[in-house]
Amino acid sequence: MRIVPAREFSLQREVEYGSPEQNATVKAIVQDVKHEGDAALLRYTEKLDRVALEASQLRVTDEEIQAAYSKVEASFVTAIQKAAHNIRVYHEKQRRTSWFDLQPDGTMLGQIIRPLRRVGVYVPGGKAAYPSSVLMNVIPAQVAGVPEIVMVTPPATGGKEGIDPYILVAAAEAGVKELYRVGGAQAIAALAYGTESIAPVDKICGPGNIYVALAKREVYGAVDIDSMAGPSEIVVLADDKADASYVAADLLSQAEHDEMASAILVTTSSSQAQAVADEVARQVAELPRRSIAQASIDQYGAIIVVDTIEEGIQVVNRLAPEHLEVMVEEPMQYLGLIENAGAIFLGAYSSEPVGDYLAGPNHIIPTNGTARYSSPVDVDDFIKKSSLIHYSKEALLANGATIMELARHEGLEGHARAIQIRLEKEGK
């Protein structure tokens, strides 16, 4: 790993947003499904996924879901149940309640918190079919109280066998009861606009390939969508006491994701810097995904040596990483200085994969420096708020003149008259 000065390093990478051809393809698919419904959905499924289906076969049956349990190891089911439990417990602590405030003059103001009515979760096929992502998208929606959560996934994620049984088990354990075997831009269009077989949703979330990402952007407005995820990142902030082999292993756990992933060590110790560089070189050679990890380290990895922990935290705040590990003595004392980081892991045993799979907090976290202004997925992403306003006659009489003054200053006489007509009727 190269050792670079702090000032020269930035986490921002150019993320691909699709070619004009890909955009045109996606627009055509979305329009066709919007206007033709199931007919277009089935046509594109046959053309792109090479699976011929009838409309009645789109929905995954309960029997198919039950059968999936016999195709996976019992230990996998137990692991998923444990993860689902922890994720549920953590997200339940984010639940919010409607509130209101009353005044003696009869004024009542408040906020009504409601779940979205129907949410669609996309689960990609192939190697990106991660059971953990099913839990991380579905459970926050469920805890928010979303009554209808529907999942879509390409018809042959598990090869000729149909949908990957691990995905079906994760979906069932997360509580999904409505699943369709459709993928790609056509599935996104079906969720956004509805077809004869699939009712439209209010929000679409979940990862996907470039066609899925472009389709989500295309339907945004008709429905809400989640953020486009960038490549993964980790920053480890370590002093000279940290175990270099742990630091290196954690850096590599991000680097193996993707050649564009970024793994960065910020340390107060030059000898630690060298020790971690050596460990990374040693450990990377033993990884199955070593070519990906090595490319990530070469292009987007870095070691930054700083004079003090506080200076290191300034670097962290500037980078605003997705994942931050704080492996220094008494890490709690520095929390108050850390402004920008999507998820913060404290101490030697809080390795980043703890958060990816089991601890409970969401593993969908802002990337590419956006932790400066955005947050991990949570229950708030699946609610909506309505303001509530009740003014009594007394309150309107007492405040009407102020409202009219402000409205008239802005040249909105119609606004003023809506108040005035009431005051006049009350003889004011």
Added chain:
Amino acid sequence: MRIVPAREFSLQREVEYGSPEQNATVKAIVQDVKHEGDAALLRYTEKLDRVALEASQLRVTDEEIQAAYSKVEASFVTAIQKAAHNIRVYHEKQRRTSWFDLQPDGTMLGQIIRPLRRVGVYVPGGKAAYPSSVLMNVIPAQVAGVPEIVMVTPPATGGKEGIDPYILVAAAEAGVKELYRVGGAQAIAALAYGTESIAPVDKICGPGNIYVALAKREVYGAVDIDSMAGPSEIVVLADDKADASYVAADLLSQAEHDEMASAILVTTSSSQAQAVADEVARQVAELPRRSIAQASIDQYGAIIVVDTIEEGIQVVNRLAPEHLEVMVEEPMQYLGLIENAGAIFLGAYSSEPVGDYLAGPNHIIPTNGTARYSSPVDVDDFIKKSSLIHYSKEALLANGATIMELARHEGLEGHARAIQIRLEKEGK
């Protein structure tokens, strides 16, 4: 107003997103300011706003702000102070606190809530320079705890006199201390990327013309932006007891905003439908902005007659209006049925302008049917959350095997090894 069947009516209007030429102009301005800083900012200010400034003149001085107070009526200052107070009190009830949860095995999980560090508020010039919008954008950020709130506005919103003194007074009362006399796409670029005179922000909000809207979209990602506001809307749900003159006045208070605004009555009473139609015809003729209001009513206005209040609420939920007035007997009993509405006004005296100017809830509310999945601006729009994870040695030893099983199932051996290396060092 035309009376239409419920099924035929939709609130969705095609909103303009700028011509290719406008997009190209904005891209060029943004790039120039990003790369040249103040030099480009001042050049575009001279070219587009016809005001020649030096960099040292960009910032509005304290003296200029103080002088503004002598140019506005004392009653305006009092009105703005009253509104600012109410908005502050309402938004303070939304403040959230960081939380954590502890387990006996040493696990600590939580969420850290932090304000954004620096927020930019755009205030348009000309007739759209609304003091009320200054309050509605600035105060939620302030209540969230944002330490730096900076405002930009075109250099001659008040004509040759410089910036509109009413805007300066509203800004001062809202607590803004850093103001710059720059507008248009060049101001958005300066906020996003920073110049020698203006430090970059984390989020930009506030209304503007099409160039401002396109520039915000262009810089999104480098900074967060607020939603693009569509044309305003009101739905009034009224029974036969509602006062037709109040209903008509409230419908017109939205219709006068904009020719694309939409004002809709949903009523259980045919005689009420006719009475409101007559009142609208009578009242619109007396409005200064009658041509705008009439165009809005003709194009996007409607009266929908339903059999029951419950059926009316189904129509409301489908339309998901920005503003909903419920003018029926005992309106509270229907609140539980109303799923989609940005702001809900209950009873005869809760006229919509009460919420626009004074009550306290935000007047920046989802439009164009997006209340199905989004919410009025509030304190949550100016915070970010970090997940906090601490696992003890004991917790990792107890859970390591589960984490490794899930990681290996997903083909991420590097994730598993980050756990394994720790377990092995502990002799497991």
